[in-house]
Amino acid sequence: xxxxxxxxxxxxxxxxxxxxxxxxxxxxxxxxxxxxxxxxxxxxxxxxxxxxxxxxxxxxxxxxxxxxxxxxxxxxxxxxxxxxxxxxxxxxxxxxxxxxxxxxxxxxxxxxxxxxxxxxxxxxxxxxxxxxxxxxxxxxxxxxxxxxxxxxx
Amino acid sequence: xxxxxxxxxxxxxxxxxxxxxxxxxxxxxxxxxxxxxxxxxxxxxxxxxxxxxxxxxxxxxxxxxxxxxxxxxxxxxxxxxxxxxxxxxxxxxxxxxxxxxxxxxxxxxxxxxxxxxxxxxxxxxxxxxxxxxxxxxxxxxxxxxxxxxxxxxxxxxxxxxxxxxxxxxxxxxxxxxxxxxxxxxxxx
Numbered sequence: 001x002x003x004x005x006x007x008x009x010x011x012x013x014x015x016x017x018x019x020x021x022x023x024x025x026x027x028x029x030x031x032x033x034x035x036x037x038x039x040x041x042x043x044x045x046x047x048x049x050x051x052x053x054x055x056x057x058x059x060x061x062x063x064x065x066x067x068x069x070x071x072x073x074x075x076x077x078x079x080x081x082x083x084x085x086x087x088x089x090x091x092x093x094x095x096x097x098x099x100x101x102x103x104x105x106x107x108x109x110x111x112x113x114x115x116x117x118x119x120x121x122x123x124x125x126x127x128x129x130x131x132x133x134x135x136x137x138x139x140x141x142x143x144x145x146x147x148x149x150x151x152x153x
Numbered sequence: 154x155x156x157x158x159x160x161x162x163x164x165x166x167x168x169x170x171x172x173x174x175x176x177x178x179x180x181x182x183x184x185x186x187x188x189x190x191x192x193x194x195x196x197x198x199x200x201x202x203x204x205x206x207x208x209x210x211x212x213x214x215x216x217x218x219x220x221x222x223x224x225x226x227x228x229x230x231x232x233x234x235x236x237x238x239x240x241x242x243x244x245x246x247x248x249x250x251x252x253x254x255x256x257x258x259x260x261x262x263x264x265x266x267x268x269x270x271x272x273x274x275x276x277x278x279x280x281x282x283x284x285x286x287x288x289x290x291x292x293x294x295x296x297x298x299x300x301x302x303x304x305x306x307x308x309x310x311x312x313x314x315x316x317x318x319x320x321x322x323x324x325x326x327x328x329x330x331x332x333x334x335x336x337x338x339x340x341x
Contacts, residue, residue, distance in 0.1 A: 004216075004221045006215065007222045007224050009212065016157055017155070020155035023155070035161055035165065040174075043172065043222060046222050049221075
């Protein structure tokens with residue numbers, strides 16, 4: 001369990017940024033429900049974490065997934081509705097997730113945040129608690145590794 | 154910085170406790186007659202009472218002992234708070250709470266179980282407790298167990314005094330021991 005902070009501290013550290021992201025992506029009204037959903041999902045997974053690194057990228061990824069799921073639910077219940085703006089839904093995330101499972105955590109986070117969420121390297125650097133250059137390196141190392149694995153199959 | 158509205162924060166904390174996913178829900182009761190108390194419950198019962206809490210250090214300790222999913226959630230502490238209130242106002246003489254002593258070593262637990270039989274308003278001695286757990290020469294060790302009692306007040310280590318009747322010591326400070334014994338009428 002070493003390195004994993006008590007959930008209280010994790011929540012206090014990230015709650016403000018999570019709410020900001022949710023408001024930006026889902027609007028002020030829906031953000032309230034998604035806020036609770038995001039941290040309940042995080043709580044459910046928290047006992048299975050093996051280390052306390054990249055918790056910021058992790059919870060922002062969970063928040064983004066919650067937005068995606070909510071948009072999908074909404075689409076399913078509103079027949080004939082207009083397609084939600086593509087910015088709200090990132091199906092690439094679903095395709096990427098199983099492919100990147102075996103990558104080292106930092107590379108995986110960088111690849112998913114870059115190609116799944118279309119974040120720029122500056123934002124990814126911030127999400128990973130490092131910087132733009134490190135994010136760029138992690139993403140390209142991840143892609144190289146994926147390519148190599150694909151060739152070996 | 155986006156401020157998280159209080160209502161949103163409280164709603165999540167309550168939902169987290171209700172989800173059954175927490176290892177420990179805790180709160181700090183700021184205005185009890187014996188000063189601020191940190192109180193924690195796990196899914197098995199009351200697992201911590203701490204005088205003069207330093208939440209940062211206490212959080213780490215709870216996470217180490219019970220798991221990292223430790224969250225302040227006042228709603229989850231309602232029952233404990235009510236029983237403590239009743240005790241502090243003299244309306245309750247025994248607690249009806251499940252206790253979670255998982256991290257407590259075996260010898261300590263045996264002593265604490267024995268301690269729990271000492272009734273409201275009565276006192277015993279370190280030596281007598283030691284004899285009751287079959288270790289008559291372990292009075293000092295019993296003193297250590299009292300000092301590390303994870304559930305003071307509820308497990309009444311304040312009712313244990315020296316063989317000559319002196320108060321001897323208390324993890325929460327002698328003033329508090331004296332106050333608790335006076336409350337119970339064990340001390341005039």
